[in-house]
Amino acid sequence: MRITCPNCGPRDRREFYYQGDALALDRPAEDAGLEAWDDYLHNRENPAGDTADLWFHEAGCGAWLVVERNTVTHAVHKATLAEKAKR
Amino acid sequence: MGYSGFRVIKEGLFGQKGWKPVWRDPAPKAEYDAIIIGGGGHGLSTAFYLAKEHGMTNIAVLEKGYIGGGNVGRNTTIVRANYFLPGNSEFYSHSLKLWETMEQDLNYNVMHSQRGLINLFHSDGQRDAFARRGNAMINQGDDAILLDRDGVRAHLPYLDFDNVRFPIYGGLYHPRGGTARHDAVAWGYARGADQRGVDIIQNCEVTGIDIEGGVVKGVQTTRGGIKAKKVGIVVAGRSGQVAAMAGMRLPIESHVLQAFVTEGLKPVIDHVVSFGMGHFYISQSDKGGLVFGGDIDFYSSYAARGNLPMKEHVMDAAMTLMPMIGKAKVLRSWGGIMDMTPDGSPIIDKTPTEGLFIDCGWCYGGFKAVPGSGFSFAHLMATGNHHDPAAKFRLDRFRSGVGLMDEEGTGSQHNLH
Numbered sequence: 153m154r155i156t157c158p159n160c161g162p163r164d165r166r167e168f169y170y171q172g173d174a175l176a177l178d179r180p181a182e183d184a185g186l187e188a189w190d191d192y193l194h195n196r197e198n199p200a201g202d203t204a205d206l207w208f209h210e211a212g213c214g215a216w217l218v219v220e221r222n223t224v225t226h227a228v229h230k231a232t233l234a235e236k237a238k239r
Numbered sequence: 240m241g242y243s244g245f246r247v248i249k250e251g252l253f254g255q256k257g258w259k260p261v262w263r264d265p266a267p268k269a270e271y272d273a274i275i276i277g278g279g280g281h282g283l284s285t286a287f288y289l290a291k292e293h294g295m296t297n298i299a300v301l302e303k304g305y306i307g308g309g310n311v312g313r314n315t316t317i318v319r320a321n322y323f324l325p326g327n328s329e330f331y332s333h334s335l336k337l338w339e340t341m342e343q344d345l346n347y348n349v350m351h352s353q354r355g356l357i358n359l360f361h362s363d364g365q366r367d368a369f370a371r372r373g374n375a376m377i378n379q380g381d382d383a384i385l386l387d388r389d390g391v392r393a394h395l396p397y398l399d400f401d402n403v404r405f406p407i408y409g410g411l412y413h414p415r416g417g418t419a420r421h422d423a424v425a426w427g428y429a430r431g432a433d434q435r436g437v438d439i440i441q442n443c444e445v446t447g448i449d450i451e452g453g454v455v456k457g458v459q460t461t462r463g464g465i466k467a468k469k470v471g472i473v474v475a476g477r478s479g480q481v482a483a484m485a486g487m488r489l490p491i492e493s494h495v496l497q498a499f500v501t502e503g504l505k506p507v508i509d510h511v512v513s514f515g516m517g518h519f520y521i522s523q524s525d526k527g528g529l530v531f532g533g534d535i536d537f538y539s540s541y542a543a544r545g546n547l548p549m550k551e552h553v554m555d556a557a558m559t560l561m562p563m564i565g566k567a568k569v570l571r572s573w574g575g576i577m578d579m580t581p582d583g584s585p586i587i588d589k590t591p592t593e594g595l596f597i598d599c600g601w602c603y604g605g606f607k608a609v610p611g612s613g614f615s616f617a618h619l620m621a622t623g624n625h626h627d628p629a630a631k632f633r634l635d636r637f638r639s640g641v642g643l644m645d646e647e648g649t650g651s652q653h654n655l656h
Binding site: 196 | 477479488492538539540541546548581638654
């Protein structure tokens with residue numbers, strides 16, 4: 153599996169650290185309540201198919217990326233800088 | 240059907256044409272008292288214990304593929320009860336006891352072999368941690384022996400004891416640990432359940448769960464709708480998709496875990512050996528193949544096959560620990576889809592929908608739990624009460640933060656287990 157880092161180009165999967173679902177970017181407000189925080193921290197859609205997750209280019213440029221890929225085929229569609237993808 | 244040495248020879252002489260299927264292939268009925276979604280090890284054992292312990296025989300197991308084709312046929316076959324934390328400790332202890340009577344209970348040879356498991360340690364700190372774990376195992380009523388370096392050498396003379404990075408200081412020996420023939424476990428439970436009247440329905444994928452007024456009414460499948468008073472979801476890596484049919488999102492991310500087997504070799508590894516520093520574990524099958532594995536690939540996946548970095552890491556660990564196997568040729572590698580929870584421990588619980596139950600989150604440790612999980616889940620489904628050894632496997636522990644069981648001590652967060 154290779155990920156095309158917007159800064160560094162196509163790089164081996166070994167250079168990246170996987171954080172998890174990109175919903176980590178949608179941090180709830182402090183007073184959003186228990187359910188919202190439980191959903192944010194624990195509950196996942198866990199899709200079989202296309203997903204978007206956060207990877208850290210640990211052994212490269214040090215950027216956080218939102219990687220769009222397929223969990224069934226391992227195809228990597230696109231990687232964007234998390235700072236630009238932030239909703 | 241009877242099995243005997245004589246029968247094996249006779250069938251061998253006559254082209255193996257005399258064997259008959261050992262469970263029926265029924266069409267789904269319109270209604271059951273209970274439906275188990277998922278015909279893996281856990282689903283089949285749940286059905287078996289529902290029938291055996293609770294007299295519920297008007298039940299069906301729905302399997303989208305074929306029996307034994309999922310994780311129960313894809314693991315490294317290790318059976319053990321060497322857990323440390325309350326919750327896990329009593330559960331796996333109970334499960335190991337069920338393993339020890341399984342062949343009699345099922346009248347089926349699952350080739351359960353208590354050859355002993357040795358977890359190696361490589362520093363003083365690790366020795367202390369293993370001594371403490373061993374004490375917890377003994378307090379639970381199980382067996383644990385702390386071996387020093389010479390003690391390990393007496394069992395495993397072939398290891399690289401003086402490895403520069405990870406010299407072997409000793410090991411925690413769990414004599415009742417071992418392996419079993421994984422397919423036979425699925426087949427034995429399937430046959431046992433079938434004999435008690437359970438319908439095992441293969442090639443029947445659940446496509447929807449019928450809920451009215453917060454109460455489960457049945458399921459929709461590729462073979463039509465089926466009514467049921469109770470429904471249990473036991474689908475491992477596919478838990479997220481099936482739970483979504485009931486409007487739930489679970490604290491689960493599915494990851495791929497790889498395993499490997501070499502060509503058949505003469506007997507060389509008598510135990511199950513685990514090497515925590517490299518996250519590597521190995522045993523030798525009765526056919527002679529070395530069966531081994533490592534950690535998950537650490538990204539969400541449903542591919543049932545892994546990537547090269549973890550393969551490389553596992554081979555590195557093998558060569559670090561036991562260079563003698565360097566010339567063995569790897570025949571196959573494969574992956575299973577693991578239902579990973581944030582704390583690495585499982586879930587056996589009710590759901591917000593009345594009559595709908597869930598058994599999931601077995602992470603990378605589901606095989607040894609097959610009998611215990613089925614027994615405890617059957618108890619919950621039949622009686623509505625949590626079975627004592629599994630009473631701490633609650634779905635809401637992540638929300639509340641109470642009762643988390645982070646056995647590895649790495650933190651209760653999705654990407655850490």
